[in-house]
Every structure is written in C-alpha cells, then in structure tokens.
Amino acid sequence: MSDGTITPEENKGGFTAREALFYHETIRPGKLEIVATKPMTSQRDLSLAYSPGVAVPVEAIAADPSLAARYTAKANLVAVISNGTAILGLGNLGALAAKPVMEGKAVLFKRFADVDSIDIELATEDPEAFINAVALMEPTFGGINLEDIKAPECFIIEAALRERMKIPVMHDDQHGTAIITAAGLLNACHLTGRDIRDVKVVVNGAGAAAIACTALIKAMGVRHDNVIMCDRSGPITPGRHDMDQWKSAHAVATSATSLEEALVGADIFLGLSAAGALKPEWVRKMADRPIIFAMANPVPEIMPDEAKAVRPDAIIATGRSDFPNQVNNVLGFPFIFRGALDVQATTINEEMKVAAAEAIAELARQQVPEEVALAYGKNHKFGTDYIIPAPFDPRLIEVVSSAVAKAAMDSGVARARIEDFDAYRVMLRSRLNPTTSVLSGVYEIAKANPKRMVFAEAEEEVVLRAAIQFRDFGYGIPILVGRTKAVLDKLHQLSVGDPGSFEIQNSADSEHVPAMVDFLYKRLQRRGYTERDVRRMVNQDRNVFASLLVALGHGDGIITGMTRTFAQTVREVNLVLDPKEGALPFGIHMMIGKNHTTFLADTTINERPNAQELAHIARETAAVARRMGHEPRVAFLSYSTFGNPSGQWLASIREAVAILDREDPGFEYEGEMAPDAALNPKVMALYPFSRLSGPANVLIMPGLQSANLSAKLLRELGSNATIGPMLIGIEKPVQIVPMTASAPDVLTLAVLAGAGVVG
Numbered sequence: 001m002s003d004g005t006i007t008p009e010e011n012k013g014g015f016t017a018r019e020a021l022f023y024h025e026t027i028r029p030g031k032l033e034i035v036a037t038k039p040m041t042s043q044r045d046l047s048l049a050y051s052p053g054v055a056v057p058v059e060a061i062a063a064d065p066s067l068a069a070r071y072t073a074k075a076n077l078v079a080v081i082s083n084g085t086a087i088l089g090l091g092n093l094g095a096l097a098a099k100p101v102m103e104g105k106a107v108l109f110k111r112f113a114d115v116d117s118i119d120i121e122l123a124t125e126d127p128e129a130f131i132n133a134v135a136l137m138e139p140t141f142g143g144i145n146l147e148d149i150k151a152p153e154c155f156i157i158e159a160a161l162r163e164r165m166k167i168p169v170m171h172d173d174q175h176g177t178a179i180i181t182a183a184g185l186l187n188a189c190h191l192t193g194r195d196i197r198d199v200k201v202v203v204n205g206a207g208a209a210a211i212a213c214t215a216l217i218k219a220m221g222v223r224h225d226n227v228i229m230c231d232r233s234g235p236i237t238p239g240r241h242d243m244d245q246w247k248s249a250h251a252v253a254t255s256a257t258s259l260e261e262a263l264v265g266a267d268i269f270l271g272l273s274a275a276g277a278l279k280p281e282w283v284r285k286m287a288d289r290p291i292i293f294a295m296a297n298p299v300p301e302i303m304p305d306e307a308k309a310v311r312p313d314a315i316i317a318t319g320r321s322d323f324p325n326q327v328n329n330v331l332g333f334p335f336i337f338r339g340a341l342d343v344q345a346t347t348i349n350e351e352m353k354v355a356a357a358e359a360i361a362e363l364a365r366q367q368v369p370e371e372v373a374l375a376y377g378k379n380h381k382f383g384t385d386y387i388i389p390a391p392f393d394p395r396l397i398e399v400v401s402s403a404v405a406k407a408a409m410d411s412g413v414a415r416a417r418i419e420d421f422d423a424y425r426v427m428l429r430s431r432l433n434p435t436t437s438v439l440s441g442v443y444e445i446a447k448a449n450p451k452r453m454v455f456a457e458a459e460e461e462v463v464l465r466a467a468i469q470f471r472d473f474g475y476g477i478p479i480l481v482g483r484t485k486a487v488l489d490k491l492h493q494l495s496v497g498d499p500g501s502f503e504i505q506n507s508a509d510s511e512h513v514p515a516m517v518d519f520l521y522k523r524l525q526r527r528g529y530t531e532r533d534v535r536r537m538v539n540q541d542r543n544v545f546a547s548l549l550v551a552l553g554h555g556d557g558i559i560t561g562m563t564r565t566f567a568q569t570v571r572e573v574n575l576v577l578d579p580k581e582g583a584l585p586f587g588i589h590m591m592i593g594k595n596h597t598t599f600l601a602d603t604t605i606n607e608r609p610n611a612q613e614l615a616h617i618a619r620e621t622a623a624v625a626r627r628m629g630h631e632p633r634v635a636f637l638s639y640s641t642f643g644n645p646s647g648q649w650l651a652s653i654r655e656a657v658a659i660l661d662r663e664d665p666g667f668e669y670e671g672e673m674a675p676d677a678a679l680n681p682k683v684m685a686l687y688p689f690s691r692l693s694g695p696a697n698v699l700i701m702p703g704l705q706s707a708n709l710s711a712k713l714l715r716e717l718g719s720n721a722t723i724g725p726m727l728i729g730i731e732k733p734v735q736i737v738p739m740t741a742s743a744p745d746v747l748t749l750a751v752l753a754g755a756g757v758v759g
C-alpha cells in the first residue's frame with residue numbers, strides 16, 4: 001500500500017497514522033455497510049421484496065406520494081453530500097478524498113440518533129452542477145446534510161437547494177457548527193460573568209463555518225461592531241475590495257491591521273480557520289479569563305496546553321474529542337435531523353436552530369449521567385473544563401431532538417404533529433437503548449406507587465448515582481446504608497444540592513439496632529450464633545443490616561451486590577430473610593434485542609433442578625414475563641429435541657412438562673427442545689405438533705451450568721442488552737446486582753423490585 005506522505009508511526013494524539021489506516025481497512029474496508037430489515041431467505045421473501053410483491057407499494061406511492069414514508073426507508077434516510085472542497089481544515093482535496101469523512105458522518109447519524117445515512121461525493125466544483133445533482137435526488141431522501149463545501153460556493157448551493165427542495169437541507173459546517181458554538185459560548189459567558197451584549201469577539205476564518213457562527217451569535221445578542229472577522233489577509237474592514245458579499249456583511253471599521261492586533265483586549269477568540277493560526281504570544285494580550293474556541297480540525301488554531309501555558313485563566317475549547325470541551329457539530333446534526341424527520345419538517349429554520357442551541361447549553365449545566373463518566377473516564381461537572389455536553393451523553397437525543405421537533409411545530413414547518421411529548425421522549429431514548437421501551441411500563445408502575453428501597457452499599461458512587469435518580473425520577477424513596485459522613489461527602493461531590501434530605505441509615509448510630517439485634521438473635525440462637533456474634537453482624541455487615549431494615553418494616557426492598565460476590569451476598573441476606581412461602585429462590589436474566597425480549601432462568605441458584613423445581617421456575621418466570629407485558633411462550637431447553645437424541649438428562653425435563661400438563665398453567669409451554677427448535681421458525685416448522693404458537697420468549701434451562709454460561713455468553717458475545725440477574729422467591733424484594741453493574745443497571749433493578757415485577 002502506498003500512503004503518499006504519511007509516516008506510519010506519526011503520533012496523531014492518542015493513536016498513530018498506522019492505527020488510523022488499520023481502523024479504516026480492517027474487518028471490511030470503510031465504515032459502512034447496508035443491512036436489510038426484512039428476511040430474504042425463501043422464494044416467498046423474494047416474491048414479496050422484489051417482483052411481483054414490490055409492485056404493490058409502487059402503485060400505492062404513485063397514487064399517494066406521502067405513502068413513501070410508510071413503505072420505504074426514505075423518511076429516515078439522510079444523505080451526507082460533499083464535493084471535498086473544504087475537507088475539515090485540510091482544504092480542497094477533492095471529492096474522493098472526502099469519502100472517509102462523509103462515511104464517518106453517516107455512521108455518527110446512525111450511532112447517535114438512529115438516522116440512516118449514506119455518503120455521496122460529487123466530483124464537481126461547479127455550484128450549478130452540484131445543485132442539479134442534489135435536487136434530482138429528492139425522491140430518495142428525507143433530508144440532505146451538506147458537508148465540507150468551501151465558501152462562498154456553499155452559500156449559493158445551500159440557498160438554492162433550500163429553495164428547490166421540500167425536505168430539510170442543512171449545510172452542517174455552517175449551521176451545525178453555529179448551533180454548538182452558540183451553546184458553548186452562552187455557557188462560557190455565563191461562567192465568566194459576561195453579558196453576551198458586551199463581549200468583544202475576534203473570529204478567525206471567514207468561510208462557511210465562521211460566517212454562520214458569526215451570524216448566529218449576532219442574532220443571539222452579540223453586537224455587530226464588537227466582532228472583528230479575519231481571513232488570510234487579516235481583519236475584514238469596509239475598505240477592503242477583495243471580498244465577496246458574505247464577507248463584507250461582517251466588515252467593521254477597526255484600527256487593527258492583523259489578527260494579532262485585533263486580539264488585544266478581546267474577550268473571545270473563535271477559530272474556524274486552520275491549524276496553528278493563533279500564536280501563544282497573541283493570546284497573552286486578550287482580556288481576563290479569555291474564551292478561546294480553536295475549532296479547526298483535525299489540528300486546532302492553538303493546542304490547549306500552549307494556550308494554558310500563557311493564560312492559565314482561559315476557557316479553551318477545540319473540535320477534538322481528546323481534549324476537554326469538544327465544540328464539534330457532532331453534538332448537533334444527528335439530533336437536529338432526528339427532530340426534523342420525526343415531524344416531517346419541510347426545512348430547518350432559525351427557530352429550530354435556536355431551540356437546539358439552548359437545549360444543548362442547558363444540558364451542560366445539569367448533573368452528568370454515569371454512562372458519560374464511564375465513556376470519558378472522568379467526572380464532568382459544569383465548569384471551565386465542561387461547558388458543553390459530551391457527544392456520548394445519552395440525554396442529547398431526547399433533549400435536543402424534542403426541542404427541535406417542538407420548534408418545527410411551533411413555527412409551522414412540521415407536516416406531522418407530535419401530540420404526546422413525554423411518549424416521544426421515551427421513543428427517542430429507546431431508539432438508542434431498547435431497554436427503555438421494554439421498561440417504560442415498569443417505570444410508570446413504580447411511579448404510581450413509590451416504594452422505600454434500601455440501597456445497602458450507598459458509599460459506592462455507582463449505587464449513589466442510581467439512588468439519586470431513583471428519587472429524582474419519582475420511582476421511590478431511597479434509604480442509603482453507609483457511614484453518614486462518607487455518604488454525605490459523596491452526595492456533595494455528585495453535586496447534590498440538598499444531601500441532608502436523603503435518609504441515611506448508619507449501623508453505628510441507627511436507632512433500629514437494638515430491635516435488629518433482638519430479632520436476629522431470636523432467629524439465629526439455635527443455629528450456633530451468640531448474641532455477640534449477632535451484634536457484630538448487625539454493626540458490620542451491610543447486607544445483614546439492610547435486610548433487617550426491611551425485615552422490621554423500615555424499607556420495602558433491598559438493592560445490593562456491588563461489593564460481594566453473588567453467592568456471598570445471598571448467604572448474608574439469608575441470615576435474615578427466608579424464601580417466600582412455598583417458593584424456590586432462583587434467578588432470571590432478561591435479554592433485550594431490537595425486536596425481541598427473552599427471559600432465561602434459572603441462571604443463578606439451583607445447580608440441577610428436579611422436575612418440580614423446573615415446573616416452578618417456568619411458572620414464576622412466565623409470571624414475570626407477563627407482568628412486563630410479554631405473553632409468555634415457555635420452552636424447556638435441552639440438547640435434545642423431542643427425544644432426539646435420547647439421554648439420561650431428559651427425564652426431569654419431560655416430567656416438568658407433564659406436571660404443567662396436569663395443571664393447565666394458563667400459558668404456552670413445550671419441551672424438551674434445542675434452542676433452534678424453540679426460537680427459529682424454520683426449525684420449528686419441522687415439528688408441526690409443537691404447542692408453541694411462535695418463537696419462545698421464556699427459556700427454562702436444564703441446569704445452572706448451561707443457564708449461567710448462556711446468559712454470560714449472550715451478554716459478552718451478543719448484541720443484546722441484558723438485565724439481571726433478577727432474583728425471585730425471597731420473602732421481601734431483594735435484588736443482587738453484578739459487581740460490575742453500572743448506575744443504570746442498579747436503577748433498573750431497583751425500579752423492577754419497587755414496581756413488584758420481580759422479587
């Protein structure tokens with residue numbers, strides 16, 4: 001492979017050039033492939049998808065064009081189109097070289113907002129030819145994202161396409177960038193106590209991004225006379241004759257003749273130009289607490305450490321992900337198009353842009369969820385190193401897209417209405433995380449009847465984050481078990497304004513301890529424990545203490561598991577709590593795929609369940625599935641399908657089926673069967689006598705080995721989201737999370753327990 005001028009080992013900031021090339025080459029070349037949404041395995045599939053079946057939607061769309069949204073991918077499909085004349089800050093390298101960037105944008109559309117997207121590179125620098133090519137593609141797409149087209153052609157192209165096309169067209173380098181820049185600037189001004197109407201701004205660059213950013217910040221209050229814009233020739237002043245209409249709109253009279261002079265006393269530097277255009281010695285002359293947005297990609301106008309070296313008081317942002325404050329249009333375009341597509345907006349107007357900027361700015365001021373901390377390996381908190389949300393913040397889709405959709409409706413450019421914005425926000429969240437929609441009913445049940453949930457390990461940050469959300473979202477009242485000062489300090493670190501309002505239970509000073517010792521001693525005195533042993537356990541074992549809180553009625557359920565193994569935690573809880581009467585404790589894992597939810601049991605406790613136990617596990621798991629809104633279809637799994645091959649393990653499974661036969665449990669069940677006979681319609685068809693009306697969604701495993709292995713393999717190798725294990729059959733709701741659980745995992749189990757769905 002010939003790499004031209006690239007030195008393979010050159011460090012690009014966290015990776016080498018060789019690694020970047022390997023990333024693009026490996027698995028299969030590039031970053032995109034097309035995945036079909038319908039099966040295409042049989043003659044019938046072929047007839048439906050292609051001729052003759054496809055003729056039916058063709059005729060329907062010909063009769064009513066709006067039906068294209070129903071029968072084709074159009075309504076969720078955005079083209080990322082470039083001619084490669086301004087690829088990042090690398091300049092005009094042509095249409096073909098732009099392809100990695102455009103493929104990348106298409107991937108970001110999918111990853112961040114579930115918008116399907118394809119890159120299109122057009123080999124022309126003639127605006128007329130470009131406009132005609134794109135306008136002709138209107139039937140294909142729901143939206144057009146123009147990218148990396150240099151000024152001034154980009155202005156002509158965008159204006160013409162907006163005029164000609166009835167779908168949203170946005171030049172992202174202009175408006176996407178402007179929206180994010182405005183959001184970041186609002187917050188930087190807020191932090192430094194500046195009024196946007198008084199700030200002095202120097203913009204370096206007078207191209208697509210710079211001109212749009214300047215126009216938007218002026219629309220939001222920055223004064224025209226307070227902005228000096230520079231291009232390669234220096235400040236843009238009324239006297240210059242080498243300018244087009246877009247540059248001259250921003251001309252101001254100034255005595256400064258260079259970027260260096262313009263920067264003297266400036267509050268804000270906005271760089272949308274090229275690598276290294278800002279020298280450290282010029283930064284030294286800016287106003288106190290200067291705001292420096294060096295947004296050229298991939299190398300900024302100044303590196304953050306160089307700027308900090310001369311001005312430690314500066315707030316610095318770049319377009320890159322490897323420094324704090326990534327001011328990059330990735331925070332905008334996926335969510336802006338998501339909102340626009342969802343209301344079938346005819347355009348993306350100023351109201352929608354301002355709504356997006358305000359929503360993004362506001363989000364940065366709120367507490368940051370744990371997923372973001374995990375993705376970035378550190379805690380974000382609104383301040384000089386966090387003025388703008390991080391792209392992996394899962395709230396962005398919900399907050400920004402709903403703000404954009406609402407603004408489209410309010411400003412009269414929406415062709416479809418969203419009636420219920422709460423439901424829309426849930427739908428937005430579930431686009432990225434299918435567990436959201438699966439659990440939405442459970443959340444509502446929990447909210448309707450909020451329970452007191454004991455978080456046994458409240459000194460763990462993950463647990464505390466879950467407890468805070470448990471309370472803030474109205475799912476119930478968390479009771480925090482831990483040393484009072486340690487818990488209060490942690491709450492404070494997590495920016496909780498009123499730590500004292502949480503109920504903390506500390507075994508060192510809890511008023512409940514004497515009654516707990518009394519209760520537990522009575523229970524254990526004939527099992528070899530002295531009163532002293534019991535007192536020590538109450539004081540020192542958080543699971544015993546938490547279980548006693550619940551046993552004595554001070555809480556409704558327990559969440560634990562982060563600091564001990566599952567088996568150890570079960571042993572500690574069992575000292576205080578018994579199985580439910582007539583019940584067998586066991587565990588369920590719930591696997592959530594894009595289009596299906598499957599329950600697996602017993603994945604945690606019973607090594608080799610007998611027939612009665614298998615039947616019990618099946619009944620209880622079916623009941624959990626039903627409580628979560630799934631009509632259970634239970635399969636007793638085996639290596640054998642209906643006796644083939646035979647073996648000594650089958651007897652207990654067959655007997656479990658026979659037990660259910662005798663009692664008519666009110667749900668579908670079948671067995672013994674191998675996973676393919678339970679899940680794959682084609683294999684199911686080989687057994688027409690099978691009583692399952694569709695693929696099984698409750699899988700009863702023959703033993704703990706296969707159950708636990710399957711759950712963990714699916715978690716590690718599959719693309720499914722996993723919830724669990726969920727513990728069933730203890731007299732009070734107790735949920736034991738895996739030691740590696742994240743805050744959302746802990747929260748989910750707390751809500752499931754509180755809602756009475758599991759336990």
Ligand SMILES: NC(=O)C1=CN([C@@H]2O[C@H](COP(=O)(O)OP(=O)(O)OC[C@H]3O[C@@H](n4cnc5c(N)ncnc54)[C@H](OP(=O)(O)O)[C@@H]3O)[C@@H](O)[C@H]2O)C=CC1
Pocket residue numbers: 085086087088089090148149150151172173174177204205206207208209210230231232233271272273274275277295296297298318319327328329330
């Ligand atoms: N962080 C982000 O999200 C984004 C960052 N960008 C970055 O902004 C930059 C510009 O992109 P875009 O507007 O699309 O490109 P354009 O080609 O439209 O504009 C480039 C502008 O930069 C000016 N310029 C180039 N070098 C210098 C220099 N040394 N000093 C002063 N001005 C200079 C050019 O000046 P002249 O007019 O004299 O030629 C021109 O006005 C790129 O680096 C790009 O990566 C863009 C979009 C988003």
Ligand SMILES: CC(=O)C(=O)O
Pocket residue numbers: 087088089148172173296297319328329330
């Ligand atoms: C981020 C981006 O779009 C650019 O640098 O061009």
Ligand SMILES: [Mg+2]
Pocket residue numbers: 088147148172173
């Ligand atoms: Mg760009």
